[in-house]
Amino acid sequence: MPEIFEKTKCLIIGSGPAGYTAAIYAARADMKPVLYQGIQPGGQLTITTEIENFPGYPNGISGIEMMEDLKKQAERFGADIRWGSVVKVDFSKRPFVIHTDDNKIIHADSVIIATGASAKWLGIPSENKFSGYGVSACAVCDGFFYKGKVVAVVGGGDTAAEEATYLSKLCKKVYLVHRRDELRASKAMQNKVLNTANIEVIWNNLPQEIVGTEEEFTKAVTGIILKNTKTGKESKLDIDGVFIAIGHNPNSELFVGQIELHDNGYIKTEPGSTKTSVEGVFAAGDIQDYYYRQAITAAGSGCMAAIEAERLLSSEK
Numbered sequence: 320m321p322e323i324f325e326k327t328k329c330l331i332i333g334s335g336p337a338g339y340t341a342a343i344y345a346a347r348a349d350m351k352p353v354l355y356q357g358i359q360p361g362g363q364l365t366i367t368t369e370i371e372n373f374p375g376y377p378n379g380i381s382g383i384e385m386m387e388d389l390k391k392q393a394e395r396f397g398a399d400i401r402w403g404s405v406v407k408v409d410f411s412k413r414p415f416v417i418h419t420d421d422n423k424i425i426h427a428d429s430v431i432i433a434t435g436a437s438a439k440w441l442g443i444p445s446e447n448k449f450s451g452y453g454v455s456a457c458a459v460c461d462g463f464f465y466k467g468k469v470v471a472v473v474g475g476g477d478t479a480a481e482e483a484t485y486l487s488k489l490c491k492k493v494y495l496v497h498r499r500d501e502l503r504a505s506k507a508m509q510n511k512v513l514n515t516a517n518i519e520v521i522w523n524n525l526p527q528e529i530v531g532t533e534e535e536f537t538k539a540v541t542g543i544i545l546k547n548t549k550t551g552k553e554s555k556l557d558i559d560g561v562f563i564a565i566g567h568n569p570n571s572e573l574f575v576g577q578i579e580l581h582d583n584g585y586i587k588t589e590p591g592s593t594k595t596s597v598e599g600v601f602a603a604g605d606i607q608d609y610y611y612r613q614a615i616t617a618a619g620s621g622c623m624a625a626i627e628a629e630r631l632l633s634s635e636k
């Protein structure tokens with residue numbers, strides 16, 4: 320298939336709240352942005368159940384619906400939203416050169432990276448089966464559904480400690496299941512966990528299976544099978560939900576060697592800005608934020624990226 324050459328003022332990579340918000344702002348600024356949605360159109364929010372903490376939705380909204388609305392809003396102002404992925408970028412000179420999986424070579428005056436991060440999963444089949452029905456990777460998003468209930472958090476890092484602490488304020492009991500006998504989390508977070516009455520750490524244990532009822536309308540988690548990593552002994556813990564908090568992977572492979580990344584793989588941006596180490600390339604949302612990781616903060620940084628891109632191009636006219 321012959322390659323097709325195109326040119327755009329603003330190319331946006333990724334379709335979560337950061338990418339779509341950037342598209343809304345860039346389109347309204349007459350930059351005629353082109354957005355590639357990537358392999359998971361709508362991003363991480365499309366795999367959560369209900370979003371109840373995004374301002375403006377008093378009754379909550381499903382992640383899929385919200386992403387569809389954001390997409391339509393961007394299209395209303397002329398954003399060119401495309402199904403497909405970027406497969407290669409060259410940021411060595413401007414215009415930047417972007418290769419896509421639909422055989423296009425796009426010359427872009429500015430690029431906004433909003434490829435997000437993906438939660439790591441344990442990789443056991445039952446995790447997938449109960450995803451959204453008692454298995455979650457975000458306590459702030461889904462914790463509310465477990466008010467007064469018993470839950471488990473899997474992991475031993477800062478995210479797990481933070482999720483457990485957050486859930487302890489909502490839930491009757493929180494088990495923190497960790498595969499070793501020592502937490503990786505910072506001392507301050509460890510102290511919080513160990514000094515919270517309704518958090519119990521289950522050391523040296525790894526989940527083997529998540530169990531529950533599987534009927535269509537009553538699908539729910541009821542327990543988790545654990546295996547002691549020292550003794551090999553299996554046990555069952557009765558719980559209503561499980562939060563997997565074993566880390567996230569930033570979707571930054573495409574940009575290795577092109578822009579500066581932190582040691583943990585997230586893109587470096589200037590403090591208080593979405594500017595990356597390459598002038599004209601901006602990063603918004605979870606790909607550059609491993610602290611807040613919320614839809615609303617991602618949307619806010621998407622807006623910042625579009626404004627910064629527009630101001631840069633205007634200043635160069």
Ligand code: NDP
Nearest residue numbers: 441474475476477478479481498499503564565566567609
């Ligand atoms: P981490 O990589 O720090 O921790 C992951 C945890 O999950 C580890 O305890 C690890 O166990 C465990 N784990 C990994 N894979 C598996 C598996 N397959 N089965 C069972 N357990 C597993 O990730 P985090 O998301 O916690 O943190 C990422 C970064 O973000 C860190 O730098 C952290 O400090 C930072 N962060 C900071 C926060 C803050 O400052 N408020 C909040 C959240 C994150 P093991 O220890 O045995 O390797």
